[in-house]
Amino acid sequence: MALRWYSVVVDCADVKAQAAWWAEALDWRLIIETDDECVIIPSWVDEQAMRETPWERVGPGIVFVPVPEGKAVKNRLHLDFAPHTSQDRDAEIARLLGLGARRVDVGQPDGPSWTVLADPEGNEFCVLSSRDS
Structure with a gap:
């Protein structure tokens, strides 16, 4: 028997704002929205x-x-996201920056194949190179 990876829990100051931001960033949907918990x-x-x-x-x-x-x-712990090879990776990064993400330096090397960003509350995540699988 194997466990199912059920959720990732993000600690934050403003649960509603964070959930809305991530739902927009990932094109996901909000299914629970209370002051104590939001789920996308x-x-x-x-x-x-x-x-x-x-x-x-x-x-x-x-x-x-x-x-x-x-x-x-x-x-x-951070999340990695990859655009499909049919998508414009730079445009996707620009879209996330337009939503309120910001570039951050966590000690990554010069010229990596990923870009480190942070959400509006500072949680780091990466946008990887485009992938087809």
């Missing part, structure tokens, strides 16, 4: 998809929960 899932996931997809193959959602402390240091 991929847009393609609906009741029919859930019935037709084996339980262990459904990907994780992202849960946003409030914490009193602010982010102080580089995340020990």
Whole structure:
């Protein structure tokens, strides 16, 4: 038996703003929105998809929960995202920057095949080179 990766939990100051930002950034949808928890899932996931997809193959959602402390240091865990080869990677980075992401330096080497960004609350994530699988 294997466990299913069910969710990634993001500690944040403003759960509603963070959930809305990530939903827009990923083109996901918000399914729970309270002051104590917001949850986003991929847009393609609906009741029919859930019935037709084996339980262990459904990907994780992202849960946003409030914490009193602010982010102080580089995340020990971060998410990597990759555009498809049919997409313009630079345009996607520009779109994320336009939504409020910012470029950050976490000690990455010069000229890597990924770009390190941070969401509006400073959580780092990477945009990788384009991929087709």
